[in-house]
Each structure stands twice: as C-alpha cells, then as structure tokens.
Amino acid sequence: MRNAKRTALTTAVAAALALTSSCSALGGDKPTAVAGSQLETSGLTVSIISTVDLAPLWAAQDAGYFAAEGLNVKIDIADSGAKTMTKVIAGDANIALTTWTLLFVAQSEGGADFRLVADATTATPKSNKIVTVPTSPVKHVEDLPGKRIAYTSKNAASDVLTQSVMRDRGLDRSTVTWVPVPLPNMAAALQQGKVDAAYMPEPFVTDAANTVGAIPIVDIGSGSTLDFPLTGYATTATWAQANPKTIAAFQRALIRGTAAVRDDRGLLERLIVKYAKVSETTAKLMELPGYGAQLDARRLQRVPDTLHDLGIIPSTVDASRMIVHQPTS
Structure with missing residues (x-):
C-alpha cells in the first residue's frame, strides 16, 4: 500500500502540520554579541512550523543566545514541514525545522541532499x-x-x-x-x-x-x-558545506535554549502560550515531548529503518552520513 513511487517533494511530503502563529522580534536583556566576522554569514533565516517543538528556539531568541553568537536570526513561518524543506531547497531559508519522517522520504527519493543540523523533539510517554x-x-x-x-x-x-x-x-x-x-x-x-x-x-x-x-x-x-525522533533542523548539503561556522553558532545557541526550557517548566509554558498560541490551561496540563538539540546517529537511524521496514522507502538511508558536526557541549 505504501510502495507507490512518489515523484516530487511536495507530493511526497504533503502537509504535516497546519498551525499558524506570529513570531515577532523579541525583547529582554541581550548578552553581548561576538564579532560577526567570525561567521560565514551573520544573517540566518530559519523556516519553521509553529508548534510546541519550537520552545528551545524561542528561548534562544528571547534570551539573546543567537545574538551572542553573532547571529541575526529571522524566523520564517511555513504551514508544513514539507514547505519548510522546500524553502531551504529554493534558497528562501537557510535552515528548516521539519518532521524527520518527511525528510528521510525526500532524501530517499532524491528530492534534495539534506544535512541534519540539530535535534528538536522525540515522542515521550503520553505526548x-x-x-x-x-x-x-x-x-x-x-x-x-x-x-x-x-x-x-x-x-x-x-x-x-x-x-x-x-x-x-x-x-x-x-x-x-x-x-x-x-x-x-x-x-x-x-x-x-x-x-x-x-x-x-x-x-x-x-x-x-x-x-x-x-x-x-x-x-x-x-x-x-518510545523516544522515537519526531522533529529536527536540517539544511542542504551545499549550504552546510559553505557555512560550518554559522551552523556551529546556531547549534550552540540552540543547546542553551534547550537547556533553559528543560530546566524551567514555567518558562516553557510562557513561550508556547506566547508563540504557539496554546492556552494557559492547556500549557499547564499537557504532556511535553522530549526536547533535545544534539543529534545521535544511532538513535536517529530508527527513522529511516522504520520507513524501510514499513515499505515506505525502498532501502534504508544512512543517517550518520547526513549529520553535520555536533558540538561536544
């Protein structure tokens, strides 16, 4: 049933999420930024689907962690994980938050050659x-x-x-x-x-x-x-090769944002109420997904292996080949 050939990225990875939100410029005290000249580019467009998966990114933006790395991050909101990937392929965005299953299907079909930048969420109990x-x-x-x-x-x-x-x-x-x-x-x-x-x-x-x-x-x-990888950040192989320092700066800031929301449930609730438009009552009651930033090849390999086992892709994809260098801390 799942073996029919899909011929285009937009049909292979149809809309996965359809939430809308507004991510405006964020206030608060900002740490001093490092010199932008250390990076290949200081301007970074991240295409997202506005969900609770984005809490670490919003935390990093709100606290000035991106600015501290010399990055000027622009948030571009799309209405599906397929469209965030399409924007990266077209050069309209540099990094995309997307659903891992959609990305590995697209990679298998040759829709683009992706590189995996950072983790976002996993399926935790009751989430x-x-x-x-x-x-x-x-x-x-x-x-x-x-x-x-x-x-x-x-x-x-x-x-x-x-x-x-x-x-x-x-x-x-x-x-x-x-x-x-x-x-x-x-x-x-x-x-x-x-x-x-x-x-x-x-x-x-x-x-x-x-x-x-x-x-x-x-x-x-x-x-x-349990703990199945759900979402994460990706870019094209071409952009990753040309911008390793910029990617490393993005990763470091995201790690700090992830630590912030893991350590402070109240902060996380405020962020998802503000940006994902979740009600305060739901924010307090909901079970949270697992938040992470650093990718592990063995764990992520579960995604293409499952797709292959289910007959969705004809052969598995080597996730380790696609992961860019991950910070050690």
Whole structure:
C-alpha cells in the first residue's frame, strides 16, 4: 500500500502540520554579541512550523543566545514541514525545522541532499496518542483495521507511527482508510463522526480531551516507539558545506535554549502560550515531548529503518552520513 513511487517533494511530503502563529522580534536583556566576522554569514533565516517543538528556539531568541553568537536570526513561518524543506531547497531559508519522517522520504527519493543540523523533539510517554471518542466504533487499538484514521499527511509522523503501532500488534494496516485532517480540525472530525480515530500530538491531545471528550486508545510514546525522533533542523548539503561556522553558532545557541526550557517548566509554558498560541490551561496540563538539540546517529537511524521496514522507502538511508558536526557541549 505504501510502495507507490512518489515523484516530487511536495507530493511526497504533503502537509504535516497546519498551525499558524506570529513570531515577532523579541525583547529582554541581550548578552553581548561576538564579532560577526567570525561567521560565514551573520544573517540566518530559519523556516519553521509553529508548534510546541519550537520552545528551545524561542528561548534562544528571547534570551539573546543567537545574538551572542553573532547571529541575526529571522524566523520564517511555513504551514508544513514539507514547505519548510522546500524553502531551504529554493534558497528562501537557510535552515528548516521539519518532521524527520518527511525528510528521510525526500532524501530517499532524491528530492534534495539534506544535512541534519540539530535535534528538536522525540515522542515521550503520553505526548503523542491515538485517540477516539465515546461514540466511535473504535474502543481499543485492535479495532483500528477497517476504520477511518485521521492523520496530518502521508509519510508524516502521524502516518508512520500509527502504522508502526499496528504492525507491532499484528494488525492489518492495508484495510485502514487514511483521512488527512489538519491538527486543529481533528477533534471536530471525531465529534462529527467523519473519522473513527485520530493521531494527535500535544497540545491537541489535551485540547481534544477537554472539548470533545477524546479518549486515548494507545500511547505512541511507549513500546517500540518510545523516544522515537519526531522533529529536527536540517539544511542542504551545499549550504552546510559553505557555512560550518554559522551552523556551529546556531547549534550552540540552540543547546542553551534547550537547556533553559528543560530546566524551567514555567518558562516553557510562557513561550508556547506566547508563540504557539496554546492556552494557559492547556500549557499547564499537557504532556511535553522530549526536547533535545544534539543529534545521535544511532538513535536517529530508527527513522529511516522504520520507513524501510514499513515499505515506505525502498532501502534504508544512512543517517550518520547526513549529520553535520555536533558540538561536544
């Protein structure tokens, strides 16, 4: 079912997320910037999908960590991980936040030659779930075959991890009707009976529970998909080769931002309320994804290996070849 040849990046990696937000210039005290002449370029455009995955980047921008590295970071908001990658390929952005599954599919198909810059999030317990509602015919995960499942897009994490969970349980994936639904619309689609179940990350799990009484039937952040790599930052091989010092500066600032949100739940909540437009109540109640900045080749290899095992790509991709130099601290 998943072996059909995809011929273009935009169709292979269709919209994975559809949240919108506004990332304006940030205030606060700024550490003194290092000399920009140390970098290949001081201006850096980062294309993002505005989700809670961005908390470390917002923290780094807000606290002036990028400026301290001599970087003037411009945030460009796209409406999907596919489009952030497209912008990097076209030269409209330098670095993209994207979904790892979409990136490795594109790499496998020759859509571009990517290099992996930094990590962003992983699937921690209770942060990503397949949910249903009381009126749905789906009561347990074993009921999924033959039903309509909402996902964000083909080959996105919602697609790949739902398939992985079903495969692990010996369930027939070929009988599922996959229904692409933007994340903000999934709760309503469940309530209206347009789908029988839906894959949701936070904060949508918490919002759906509050608004339509959504009930989880399986926790994606457990079993074989525990700590599965979800999102991260990437660029093209050409840009990475030409700008190693600029990339290193971006990585160092992002590491500091990641440490900040890991150490301060209150800071993280304020950032996602401000930039991801999550309500204060949801921010306090939601389960957080795993935040990280430094890439590990063995862990990231799980993504292309899973894509290959599911028949989504014809052969696995060597993640280690794609990872740029990672800071040691």
